[in-house]
Amino acid sequence: MPVDFDHGPVVDDLTRRTAEFVRTVVMPEEERFGGVAARGGDAMRARLQQAAKDAGIFAPHVPALYGGHGLDMRGRAPVFEEAGYSLFGPLALNIAAPDEGNMHLLEVIATAGQKERYLRPLATGAMRSCFAMTEPAPGAGSDPTALTTRAVKDAGGWRIDGRKWFISGADGAGYAICMARTSGEPGQRGGATMFLVDAGNPGMKIVRHIETLDESLYGGHCEVLFDGCMVAHEAVLGEVDKGFDYAQVRLGPARTTHCMRWLGIARRAQDIAVARAADRRLFGSRLAELGMAQAMIADNEIDIAASRGLIMQACWELDQGRSGAQSTAIAKTFTAEAVWRVVDRSLQICGSLGISGDVLLSRFLREVRPFRIYDGPSETHRWAIARRVVRRHHDSRPDAP
Incomplete structure (x- = not known):
């Protein structure tokens, strides 16, 4: 079955209106605060999201039931890319990480009651969230099976104990989706459960903000302690011991939407570089005329x-109900490295202007570099990609056991 690249008039119109909105409404705010979300505060987030609602482009990914446009993965690709043309564009449209991935997870797994309590306010922008899986070494990171945070069942519910770190958006989040081990030992596959933990729970504390290269993500990256954190039985998201399976429901699409958003920044960097090269004269000619x-x-x-093509392939597979494990890993690995190359080359073309704060290229460079680590480092994805290829070769042999 061929991949269809025709998005149709509805998506094309939403893409066009998103592009116009980002350039006229969002980019002035990005310039004002230098691409650092914390400088704008919640007032900026509320202002941008209300403007996106007024423009009719808010929450393109969630069902109409929750106020969105209900786009499939292929439909999201061009819209998310246009939103990603500014560091603050995804925040304005409510498609930024980690909330966008959490919305998808809740839509697929949550009960009706959980959807009303957690998905609806998240989808409307009334609340933010975080996803608490990553732990300090030797805990869960690139290898999620190393999960050490424990949840023990008692008569009143569950007690969660463990330390998480690099929890994006934790500061100010209305709740966390916490991954904790409910059976087995670290290193064993299976045995993890997802829990919905409300902000204000005395057993969940933000220890610190982690200083990082990137600063455009709202709510920062935090270290979070779960210490005797008690939650009710109704706080279990999905089934007990199925957390690793549910993580795959979230991670494949989330990796792909990350690629869409960062591709927008790559295009922005290219546009800045081309404009500079077209105007800058040196050595007797325009920079753009030099080989x-x-x-x-x-x-x-x-x-x-190439990134856009790989993203569309992954989107098509996900829309077909396939796992997309291989295609999303390929798209994520290539796009993360390609976006870095584009921004790096663009900065080089602009020379001292690119390094300066007069354009945002140096901020873009700091923002895109961590993407080669977030959602699985390139090395882990390459290892998984190669294993699947070798396994496919082995399984195709007539003498395979």
């Missing part, structure tokens, strides 16, 4: 086009 600059501009276009 080395042309090569970098061309390589940027190739990386952007």
Whole structure:
């Protein structure tokens, strides 16, 4: 079955209106605060999200039942890319991580009551959330089976104990989706459960903000302690011991939407570089007429086009109900590295201007570098990609056991 690249008039119109909104409403706020979300505070978030609602482009990914447009993965790709043209665009449309991935997870797994309590306010922008899985070494990171946080059942519910870190958006989140081990030992597959933990629970404390390269994500990256954190039986999201399976429901689409958003920043960087190269004169000609600059501009276009194609392939597989494990891993690995190359080349083309704060290229460079680690480092994805290829070869042999 061929991949259909025709999005249709509804998606095309939403894409166009998102592009216009980002350039006229969002980018001035991004410039004002230098791409650092914390400088704008909650007032900025509320202002941008209300403007997106007024423009009719808010929450393109959630069902109409919760006030969204209900786009499938293929439909999201061009809209998310246009939103990602600004660091604050995804926040404005309520498609930023980790909330966007959590909305998808809750839509698929949560009970009707949980959807009303947790999904609806998240989808409308009334509340933010975080996803608490990553732990300090030797706990869960690139290898989620190393999970050490424990949840023990008692008569009143569950007690959660453990330390999480790099929990994106934790500061100010209305609740956390916490992954804790309910059976087995660290290193064993299975035995994890997801819990919904409300902010204000005395057993959940933000220890600190972790200083990082990137600063555009709202709510920062935090270390969070679960110490005798008591939750009711109704706080279990899905079934007990099925947490690792549910994580895959979230991670594949979330990796792909990350790619869509960062592709927007790559295009922005390319546009800045091309504009500079077209105007800057040196050595008796325009920069854009010099072969080395042309090569970098061309390589940027190739990386952007290749990333978009891989994203669409992954989206198509996910929309078909396939696991998409291989295609999302390929798209994530390539796009994360391609986006870095595009921003890096663009900064090089702009020279001292690119390094300066007069344009946001240096901020973009700091923001995109962690993407090669977030949602699985490139090395882990390459290992998984190769294993699947070898397994497929082995399984295709007529003498395979």
